[in-house]
Amino acid sequence: MQINYARREISCKMVFYGPGMSGKTTNLEVIHQKVPDENKGEMTSIATEGDRTLFFDFLPLDLGKVRGMTTKFQLYTVPGQIYYASTRKLVLQGADGVIFVADSNPKKLDENIESLKDLSDNLEEYGINIREVPLVIQWNKRDLPNAMPVEELEAKVNNVGAHTTEAVAATGEGVMATLRLAASLVLDRLNTKDGETPPLTPKQAAQAAQAAGAPAAAPAAAPKEEPAAAPKQEVYVAKVGADAISRTFFLQYCQMQYRLASRESDVEDFKKFTKEEYRKFLESLINYSLLLQDAKKRSIKPPMEKINAQMDAFKKKFGSKEELDDYLSKRRMSIDALRNEAVKNEIISIMIQEVIPNINERMKITEKEVADFHAANKAKFNNKPLEEIKGDLVNLIKSAKKRSALEEFYGKLRGQAEIKIFEDKL
Amino acid sequence: MKDNKLRLKRLVYYAEDLQKIDKLLEEFLKLSNAKCVFLIDKEGHMISNKGAVQQINAETLSALVAGSFAATKEMARLLGETEFSVMFHQGSRDHIHISIIGDRAISATIFDEKTTVGMINLYAKELSLKLEKIFDIAARRVVQEQQVEADYSESVKDKLNDLFKE
Numbered sequence: 001m002q003i004n005y006a007r008r009e010i011s012c013k014m015v016f017y018g019p020g021m022s023g024k025t026t027n028l029e030v031i032h033q034k035v036p037d038e039n040k041g042e043m044t045s046i047a048t049e050g051d052r053t054l055f056f057d058f059l060p061l062d063l064g065k066v067r068g069m070t071t072k073f074q075l076y077t078v079p080g081q082i083y084y085a086s087t088r089k090l091v092l093q094g095a096d097g098v099i100f101v102a103d104s105n106p107k108k109l110d111e112n113i114e115s116l117k118d119l120s121d122n123l124e125e126y127g128i129n130i131r132e133v134p135l136v137i138q139w140n141k142r143d144l145p146n147a148m149p150v151e152e153l154e155a156k157v158n159n160v161g162a163h164t165t166e167a168v169a170a171t172g173e174g175v176m177a178t179l180r181l182a183a184s185l186v187l188d189r190l191n192t193k194d195g196e197t198p199p200l201t202p203k204q205a206a207q208a209a210q211a212a213g214a215p216a217a218a219p220a221a222a223p224k225e226e227p228a229a230a231p232k233q234e235v236y237v238a239k240v241g242a243d244a245i246s247r248t249f250f251l252q253y254c255q256m257q258y259r260l261a262s263r264e265s266d267v268e269d270f271k272k273f274t275k276e277e278y279r280k281f282l283e284s285l286i287n288y289s290l291l292l293q294d295a296k297k298r299s300i301k302p303p304m305e306k307i308n309a310q311m312d313a314f315k316k317k318f319g320s321k322e323e324l325d326d327y328l329s330k331r332r333m334s335i336d337a338l339r340n341e342a343v344k345n346e347i348i349s350i351m352i353q354e355v356i357p358n359i360n361e362r363m364k365i366t367e368k369e370v371a372d373f374h375a376a377n378k379a380k381f382n383n384k385p386l387e388e389i390k391g392d393l394v395n396l397i398k399s400a401k402k403r404s405a406l407e408e409f410y411g412k413l414r415g416q417a418e419i420k421i422f423e424d425k426l
Numbered sequence: 427m428k429d430n431k432l433r434l435k436r437l438v439y440y441a442e443d444l445q446k447i448d449k450l451l452e453e454f455l456k457l458s459n460a461k462c463v464f465l466i467d468k469e470g471h472m473i474s475n476k477g478a479v480q481q482i483n484a485e486t487l488s489a490l491v492a493g494s495f496a497a498t499k500e501m502a503r504l505l506g507e508t509e510f511s512v513m514f515h516q517g518s519r520d521h522i523h524i525s526i527i528g529d530r531a532i533s534a535t536i537f538d539e540k541t542t543v544g545m546i547n548l549y550a551k552e553l554s555l556k557l558e559k560i561f562d563i564a565a566r567r568v569v570q571e572q573q574v575e576a577d578y579s580e581s582v583k584d585k586l587n588d589l590f591k592e
Contacts, residue, residue, distance in 0.1 A: 002437045002471035006444030011471040031590075039589055044486050056493060060485040063585050067578045071585075074470065074489060090496035094469025176590045183586050187579040242592070 001096045001190075008065075011072040012186050013094055014179075017119050018101035019111035020080030023140045023169040027101060028057050028077055030175040035061060055079065056091045073183060080115065089122045097134040097186040099178055101169070102157060104139050104147035112157050120160070134185035135162040138178045143168045150235075238282060239420040240289040245282075247425055254281045256337050278426050286421075287406075288344055290413040295347050300354065302343045310342050311335070348406070356405050363405075365397050373397055437467055437530070443564045444474060450556050451476040458549040460537035461520070465557070466491050467531050482536070491524055491534045512550075514543060525550045528558040530565075 002011045016024040025045065032043045041060035056076050063071040076095075078088040092098075100119060102112045116137075120130040139153055150166060158164060163181060167174030235247040254273060273281070295301075318324040328334060352359055370393050374386045381389055451463050455477050462477025464484065470492035472484050499509045513524040523535045523546045533553060535546055 002439070002467060002469070002473070004439045004444070004471075004473065006439055006441040007474070013469055013471070034591070035589060041485055042483060044490065055497070058486060058489045058493075060489070063582065063589060066581045066585055069578065071582055072485075074485070076470075076489070086500045087497065090500070091493065093496065094467075094471075172592070174592075176592050180586050180590050183590075184579075184583050187582050190579050 001094075001186075007070070008068060009070045009072065010190075011074060012096040012183075013074050013076065014097045014099065014182060014186070015092055015095040016075065016077040016099045016101055017088070017092070017115070018080055018140075019103060019108060019115040022080060022101045022103040022108070022112075022115075023167075024077040024080065024101045025057050026169040027099070027138070027140075027167075027175050027178070028059050028075055030169060030172045031061075031075065031179060032059055034172065034176060039063060055087055075179075085118070088118070089125065092119075092122050093126065095133070096189070097182045098136075099182050100135060100137045100162070101140050102137055102153065104141045104144055104153065106146060106148050109148065109156060112153075116157060116160070130160050134182060134189060135160065136178055136182040136185065137162045137164045138169075138174070139164060139166045140169050142166050142174075143171070235425050237422055237425045238286060239418075239422075240286050241293055241417050241419075243289050243293065245285060245289065250282065250285060252334065252337050253285050254278065256333055256341065257281055257284070259333070275426065282421065282426065286419060287410045287413075290410065290417055291344075291347060291351060293417070294355075294413055295351060298355070300347065300350055302346045302350075307339065307342045307346060311339055314338070351409075352402065352405065356409055359405060363398060363401055365394055365401075369397060370394060437469070437471070439473060439564070443560055446560055447474055447557065448476060450553060450560075454535075454549055454553045458535070458537070458546050459541035460523075460535045460546055461540075462536050464488060464491070464534045464536075465527075465531060466534060468492055468495070468529075473531065477536075487534065491522075491532060495524060495526070495532050512547065516543075523547065523550060525554055527554045528561050530561060531557065533557070 001013070002009075004011070016027055018024050028043065032040060039062050041062070044058040046055035046057070056078060059075040061073040061075065063073070065071075076091050078091045098119065100116060102108075102116075123130050123133060137158055139150055141147060150164075154164065163185065165174055165178040165181060167178060169175055236244045237247050237250045238245045254277075258273075315324060318327060324335075328338075356362075370390060371386065373393055373396075374381075374389075386393075447465065451465065451474065454460075455463060460477065462475065462479045462482070464475045464479070464487060465473040466488040467473055470489040472488040475484060495513065498513055502509045509526065511526050515522045515524075520536055520538050521543065523537065523543065524532060525535075525547075526532050533550060535550060537543075537546055
């Protein structure tokens with residue numbers, strides 16, 4: 001990494017590593033295709049006739065100015081073939097992050113293992129432990145009919161506890177997600193001192209805690225005695241249009257919803273749910289995703305100032321950052337999840353007002369409705385007279401109406417969207 | 427070794443160093459009559475450049491120069507040398523002269539018929555010695571912490587999400 005204060009520039013080097021023909025160059029080509037013109041330079045490829053990378057491929061990316069610093073990522077691939085060992089080592093020099101592209105073909109298992117070992121050895125020669133370097137393993141070619149299951153790859157290849165992603169580089173699927181993950185790992189490093197292993201971010205810590213404490217859903221490979229090293233693979237539970245819902249996020253969401261609903265804020269244990277309950281949470285999360293997507297289409301933006309103010313007020317309740325972190329981690333919540341919740345509530349109230357036809361008409365409650373409701377549910381209210389509980393009844397009816405209006409709206413959104421639920425991942 | 431590892435990991439250049447470096451590069455261009463000069467670290471990031479560089483894709487050039495320098499190092503190893511300190515590529519109009527500076531940087535000079543490879547070689551050697559001193563002083567200086575704004579990383583991540591979409 002070069003930090004150049006004179007030029008106000010930060011430049012990071014990312015290297016795509018992996019066995020021959022695993023799709024490293026394809027990854028780079030997809031990135032070249034997808035990044036807007038003004039943010040990328042020319043892609044340079046030093047390849048042999050047979051289309052195999054001889055020396056390296058190179059693609060510079062320019063994010064423009066961020067906080068006054070021009071930010072650049074330089075992407076390199078190394079040649080995968082065994083006989084280019086020395087070139088591989090050279091390209092690796094000074095790498096800030098490594099993306100290891102692994103082939104899901106069962107026939108390539110040994111090559112994957114060998115190549116990861118080679119990466120580890122080469123890093124070692126530069127005095128770097130493979131576990132210290134920001135590393136993402138991409139399980140590529142997931143579309144192969146005989147692709148090895150991810151769990152098996154995890155167990156047999158990922159013995160370094162690296163972050164992992166899934167991809168089909170040939171169609172572009174998962175490529176940008178891999179790059180984003182690797183880049184954010186590199187950036188997390190920036191705030192730590194040289195030579196120091198960065199502490200787990202609160203999010204990572206929460207993820208690790210969840211992976212260790214999560215019910216049957218937790219990957220069997222997760223070493224329970226050392227949750228911090230648990231593999232943090234991205235598994236998706238559902239796909240809603242263009243968005244995918246990761247299991248980590250989903251589990252966090254369930255815990256959060258449970259605590260918000262039960263108001264038992266002191267529950268410290270990881271709450272386990274039945275399959276049906278998970279399913280219910282997932283349905284509500286899908287609704288939320290649809291709502292956000294629709295809000296985006298209508299260019300409805302959440303009032304960030306209001307939300308920021310809400311968040312600030314929440315944070316102010318705590319004396320120090322440690323207290324806040326403690327509070328959140330005890331409840332298996334993250335500040336991001338809380339913020340999401342606030343955004344959701346704001347968007348729902350805006351959408352209800354703006355989008356649902358004649359909402360105000362529908363929300364009107366007549367005396368007769370209240371009286372009928374009271375008559376029908378008398379027993380539930382211990383036969384208290386209407387006048388005594390009228391206020392509560394009105395609120396109940398109101399929220400029921402709001403719910404049914406929302407349900408109707410969600411139903412409409414669902415009709416238009418493509419939704420896939422991966423039952424086996426729940 | 428530990429120190430070496432640290433330096434491999436992160437290179438920081440401050441404005442005061444760059445001012446001195448730029449002055450040396452300008453001096454070098456005047457003396458050698460070259461078209462332009464690039465200063466590149468061994469990892470392939472450009473540190474600075476001077477002269478008529480507009481037509482040249484500086485980033486790719488930097489990456490390739492660092493790469494080919496590293497490759498010749500392997501050649502040197504095969505001959506029992508540690509590294510070759512100078513490389514020269516001759517074109518029909520423009521030529522490039524590459525020379526190493528200490529153990530962390532490389533200069534790449536582009537020149538044409540207005541001067542000769544001998545002149546470039548002579549002044550590049552001088553330049554190397556002077557730059558090496560600056561790098562040495564810079565490397566020994568205690569790095570000030572937190573010069574990058576605290577929320578820089580988070581801001582970049584937001585931007586990444588924006589730009590690196592599926």
